[in-house]
Amino acid sequence: MRRDTAIGIGLLVFCAVLYWQAGLVPVPPFIPIGPSFYPRIMLIFLAGLAVWLIAEDLLRKRAPSGATKKAAGAAPDYRRVLWGFVIFLGYVACIDLIGFVTSTFLFILGMSWAVGPRNAREIPKLFAVAAGTALVCYLVFEKYLYVFLPRGLLF
């Protein structure tokens, strides 16, 4: 299936689910327009646009096989992106659990190692950046700007 067609179908399903959900909102009797009116209008618009997207995609001529040219330059390194997202997700999940300062230190260390050159000589530099960032964030935000950063089991 073409990519835009798949997105369009996904949007139609999304609209249908939200439209049904909007129907569950209680309507106050004294107001002519209920709270579900606006989202339903938007959902109808969005569904219409999704159909337009699908139609546009299906009507677009498919490029003949072998005619597609690869863009100049290196191919995107999606593995680094995936690592980035996974480590960042772990970081966000850990902030409440082990505390902001510790999780920030571990996150910077882990992410810069995972997406960096993974050279043993870099380790002291990574440690310094991770410790420095965690410490500076703690001092500036918690001590100076009074932002109470999350505390967990550790710090």
Next chain:
Amino acid sequence: MDLVLSTLLALAEPKMLLSLCAGTLAGIVGGAIPGITITMTIILTLPFTFGMPPLQGLATMIGVYVGGSAGGLVSACLLGIPGTPSAIATTFDGFPMARKGQPGRSVWLGIWASCIGGALAGIPLIFGAVQLARLALDFGPWEFFSLFILTLSIVASLSEQSLVKGLIASVFGLLVTAIGTDPLMAIPRLTFGSEFLRTGFPFLPILIGVFGLSQIMTDLEKSGSAKEETGLSKAANMKVSHLAVIREIFAQPVNLIRSTLVGLWIGILPAVGGSAANILAYDQAKKGSKYPEKFGTGIPDGIIASESSNNANVGGSLITMMAFGIPGDAVTAVMLGALIIHGIQPGPLFVTTNAPIAYGMFAAYFLAHPIMVVLEGLFVRFAMRVVFLPLYLLAPVVLVLCVIGSYALNNIMENVWTFFIFGVLGYLMVKTGFPLAPIILGVILGDQIETNYIRAVMTDSDWTLFFTRPWSGAMLALSVLSFGYSLWQRKRMAKRAAAKAEEAEGEIEF
């Protein structure tokens, strides 16, 4: 003008001045680093402004905006890589000039053109914002509704990618604001019974996620560092005669004024931004030049056009933000968020009810330009060193600051999760060709569109008023025209591309 002068004096207080300088420096450094946009820099500055009085916080952000708009030229001229999208056209002539052995002239032409173009745009900023705000005071809910629809239609139509994708992003943004309690009766809707969704999604974490996380992840795709390939010497000779450079700029009054006006106009148009302004100004300078063939070889005309337009664009964006409460681009969107955090409602009443802050912003804008020149002079070498920081060290530090920016909004982790969810969504949108600006504008304007629509209908059930009230009708007509023009232009471009492809095929066959 008296108010501007008195607020200029207020800004001369050491604390204020320090914040403005710090913001400008942050903007210069952030703007100089390829991959860190002005939006990203202002997002990173945001948490630092939470504890400041409103004017001090806004002055810091204006400093970032002005500094960032000029900071991108450093790496554009010396590395050949634009530090920000608003310095793309600066690369065309700035880099060749630097490679010819004139890096100082190249950088300083850009800095002075930024300063002069930005300062010139400050005059229409003051008078334009005040006059437009006065006009907007006569607007009723019909006019506001139509104005927001016009704004969204312009943004969606100007999307570089497909029109339908721009529209989908806009409507999706509007829909995001519908999640949670409705703005008039506070009845929860589309929450699926979740407590997390009950309060709705706050705007700033969405913005930080959509622009910040998606930008960092897109940068991570590029495994090599292009910076190493340019062969730039960190010790490039930056010495130059400032008087000669300024003379060179004023020797091209038409180019300077035309580019400033282009930047100003693009800035006034919602969510278009400096990236379009500098390229359009460069294009106009080339078309209007007696020697267009020399463009791209390292002539001052191209640098002056690009840099004066991108700083004038800042003034234009501020006009739209201050007069109507509509962000001119993502940077002013963050500023709007900061205003709301400080309990100030942006909109046409802002200039009159918060005159000291509004005029303080004008004064900060003017003051930021000479400060930018001084700081660029002092820190241009430092900025160059920061440019060489590897992404694998920079990316996690930037993400940590994004997390703090989202969390510190009201000290809850739900905001960080919102940031993450919309960051993933933003990245997927980039990868599938959906523009990001319309979704953000949709989120900003969603509540206001709904509120004004319902107010209009509850005031008078006659829906034809949207079309028959002069301003409202004119703005809706302009929305339709904007769509029509966009569709026509895209069709024409597709036809041209098809004709070119056919020509190329014919040549191959022969």
